[in-house]
Amino acid sequence: xxxxxxxxxxxxxxxxxxxxxxxxxxxxxxxxxxxxxxxxxxxxxxxxxxxxxxxxxxxxxxxxxxxxxxxxxxxxxxxxxxxxxxxxxxxxxxxxxxxxxxxxxxxxxxxxxxxxxxxxxxxxxxxxxxxxxxxxxxxxxxxxxxxxxxxxxxxxxxxxxxxxxxxxxxxxxxxxxxxxxxxxxxxxxxxxxxxxxxxxxxxxxxxxxxxxxxxxxxxxxxxxxxxxxxxxxxxxxxxxxxxxxxxxxxxxx
Amino acid sequence: xxxxxxxxxxxxxxxxxxxxxxxxxxxxxxxxxxxxxxxxxxxxxxxxxxxxxxxxxxxxxxxxxxxxxxxxxxxxxxxxxxxxxxxxxxxxxxxxxxxxxxxxxxxxxxxxxxxxxxxxxxxxxxxxxxxxxxxxxxxxxxxxxxxxxxxxxxxxxxxxxxxxxxxxxxxxxxxxxxxxxxxxxxxxxxxxxxxxxxxxxxxxxxxxxxxxxxxxxxxxxxxxxxxxxxxxxxxxxxxxxxxxxxxxxxxxx
DNA sequence: TTACCGCAATATCAAATGACATATGCGGCG
DNA sequence: CGCCGCATATGTCATTTGATATTGCGGTAA
Numbered sequence: 001x002x003x004x005x006x007x008x009x010x011x012x013x014x015x016x017x018x019x020x021x022x023x024x025x026x027x028x029x030x031x032x033x034x035x036x037x038x039x040x041x042x043x044x045x046x047x048x049x050x051x052x053x054x055x056x057x058x059x060x061x062x063x064x065x066x067x068x069x070x071x072x073x074x075x076x077x078x079x080x081x082x083x084x085x086x087x088x089x090x091x092x093x094x095x096x097x098x099x100x101x102x103x104x105x106x107x108x109x110x111x112x113x114x115x116x117x118x119x120x121x122x123x124x125x126x127x128x129x130x131x132x133x134x135x136x137x138x139x140x141x142x143x144x145x146x147x148x149x150x151x152x153x154x155x156x157x158x159x160x161x162x163x164x165x166x167x168x169x170x171x172x173x174x175x176x177x178x179x180x181x182x183x184x185x186x187x188x189x190x191x192x193x194x195x196x197x198x199x200x201x202x203x204x205x206x207x208x209x210x211x212x213x214x215x216x217x218x219x220x221x222x223x224x225x226x227x228x229x230x231x232x233x234x235x236x237x238x239x240x241x242x243x244x245x246x247x248x249x250x251x252x253x
Numbered sequence: 254x255x256x257x258x259x260x261x262x263x264x265x266x267x268x269x270x271x272x273x274x275x276x277x278x279x280x281x282x283x284x285x286x287x288x289x290x291x292x293x294x295x296x297x298x299x300x301x302x303x304x305x306x307x308x309x310x311x312x313x314x315x316x317x318x319x320x321x322x323x324x325x326x327x328x329x330x331x332x333x334x335x336x337x338x339x340x341x342x343x344x345x346x347x348x349x350x351x352x353x354x355x356x357x358x359x360x361x362x363x364x365x366x367x368x369x370x371x372x373x374x375x376x377x378x379x380x381x382x383x384x385x386x387x388x389x390x391x392x393x394x395x396x397x398x399x400x401x402x403x404x405x406x407x408x409x410x411x412x413x414x415x416x417x418x419x420x421x422x423x424x425x426x427x428x429x430x431x432x433x434x435x436x437x438x439x440x441x442x443x444x445x446x447x448x449x450x451x452x453x454x455x456x457x458x459x460x461x462x463x464x465x466x467x468x469x470x471x472x473x474x475x476x477x478x479x480x481x482x483x484x485x486x487x488x489x490x491x492x493x494x495x496x497x498x499x500x501x502x503x504x505x506x
Numbered sequence: 507t508t509a510c511c512g513c514a515a516t517a518t519c520a521a522a523t524g525a526c527a528t529a530t531g532c533g534g535c536g
Numbered sequence: 537c538g539c540c541g542c543a544t545a546t547g548t549c550a551t552t553t554g555a556t557a558t559t560g561c562g563g564t565a566a
Contacts (some may be wrong), residue, residue: 051442076408078494086404101397103500106406129390133382140382140393144354147400151339151360154407155329158337158455162523192378193543202411204524209545247356328526415553456556462515 006210013045014068015118021068021092021252024025026179028249035133038253041124048072050191054109054117055096062105065095066253070115071191074107075199085200086193087149088112090176092252100125113191120253138251145250152242157202160240162211165201166238170221176228179246192226266298267321273347274321274505279432281502283313289506290385294377299370301325303444307362307370308349314375315358319506320347323368327360328452338453340402341365341445343429345505347395353378366444373506391504396502405495410455413493415464418454420493423474427483432499443481 014020016039021027030038045068048054054072057063072089086107089095099105100122129136152172156165177188198208215221222229222234230236237243267273269292274280283291287411298321302309307325308315325342344346352358353375383390405425409418430441451461468474473489475482484490490496 076404078408078412079495082412084408086407097393098397098401102401103395106401126390129386129393130381133386133389136386136389136393137379137382140350140389141354143393143396143400144351147396147403148351148355148359148399150403150407151329154339154403154410155331155337157407158410159331159335195543205544206525206546207523209543210523213545223259241333278561448513458514459516459555463553466515 009171015039016042019068019252024070024181026181026246026248026250027092027252030252032243034132034135037128037135041120043121044119046119048051048111048115048117050111050113050115051112054111054115055099055105055107057105057108059099060098060103062099063122064097064100064116064120064124066120066156067091067093067095068116071112072109072115073112073196073200074109076107078185083197083199084202087153088144088176088200089172091180092250093146094139094253096122096140097143112196135253141251142253145247153200156242162201162203162207163214164240164242165203166197166208166215167220167236168242169197169201169243170228170230171233171236171240172244174228174233175244175246177193186231186233187222187227189226190223191226209252227233268292269295272321272505274326278466279434279499279501280345280505283505287385287388290381290388291308293355293380294373295371296374297372299372301364301368301370303364303366303368305364306357307364307368308352308358308360310358310361312352312358315349315352316375317350317353317373317377319373320344320346320348320462321369323482324365325362325368326365326449327362327452329360336452337455338449339427340399340406340424341453344433345503346399347392349375350392350396364450388506391506394504394506397494398500405497406453409495415454415460416467417455417493419450419461419464419468420473420489421495422450422454423468423481423483423494424486424489424495425497426487427481428497428499439484439486440475440480440482443476443479482505 014211016022022029046065054065058130067089069091072095074086074089075083077083078085089109095109095117096105098107101183125139128139152168156168160168173190174183174188177183182188194208194212195205197203197212198205201208203211210221212221216223220230220232222231255366255449269275269288275282283446299318307318310329320342321345327339327342327349328336329339330336341446342362348362348370351359358469378392381392407420409421413421427445430436435441447465448458450465451458454461456464465474465476469476471481473485473492475484
């Protein structure tokens, strides 16, 4: 639970030229003109508390978001309640493209922690492409990049053992969080419950627990009070046959 | 290895304004100007025989393709040979975006049948965005649409039983093929072996066979000599908790 | 023809994973 | 202070799925 901000701190809608994300080495720089255009599209910020929906399955031509702070995830549910988490969203990720481009939103997005979002109107996308093709290109990049995440997760769920899957998810998240400068040595914040891990990996809750315990017993990880510590990253990686390379220079809209 | 075409057969390169795909109701129309621009990007056609690679994992900034005829699939393999098919490609699908935009191609593409491709140079993408933002928008649409396919497959592999998975894949492919006007009543061509089905659904070959036999015994499908017949589409759909809606008006680059 | 090869089909057995029951610990809240 | 709800942990057993081996069939090449 994040501390409640006093009203004075509350009002700080961040201008794009002071966006703390842009300062990170992970993100590519933009020209002042591009930045101003993005700033002009931004209509407001939005806060969503943990566990609340950001987008619902079935939403039509919804707003577009860039995640500024906090964690979220994309998921889809079946009629009987089974849920599959498709990928996790971290600061800098772009949200709502599919529902905006195609007919309706087929996947829901839920906040995992308290979250703040940069809000763009649903009809901003085409003007952006027309006025700034470079930014349209960046949107495409972000889409292709998210597809990469889903591809990787599908390989995992389809072809890796439970042990390998869990290892691969933890490595993956660890590296993404670290790329955002949020790591403290070999430990990062980790707000997922075992339920989220299970739903992301196509495992039952019980088996996820067993597998986490097993990895813990193997001294490959330490998970406690919302922090994940990966001791032997290299051996985890060879266990999972997975090497995530976090990219520098990803675009940020 | 590209097959050497005899000079006579070789010459049937199709101009975009006579492309048989564009005539289909599934595809959106383009302005003559857009069509001419696409025609100008096209450098040649390429044929790939069944089972041969179209793109290899690791290719850098490869060419871009639009699939004109035949079937292909995107896949990823692990070090020990396990293979996961991510999605199947049918005429009109755009190939190579990820490897072109991101650093390298992380997924391979293999021809399932003999295939012909419309070839665009690897550096054509940015000029396309700049000269014709509408076409850039279409590329983004195609990317988001393919992500939808991978999302759906991930839900399947993660949360559906083997029976549901097989049912859902067959419905999905049936509808896509039908949307291309290739159906003959309730039957469509079906060039996949059980091996492909297994690799797409995260199942073993043997279990895939068992499951197909079971569906056959339930009189839900008929699979023979490269043709798939779905008798009771509605009951299959409720079995799989899956309803694919094939979109009209998808863009074609 | 004959041998071979890929694909499908099937049996048997083993392993991975899921389902259910239950216990423990911890924080919020009346 | 005690109760309740949620997340984690663990045992037992059932089920699904995987591994291995074998057979048959149809195409094809020597």
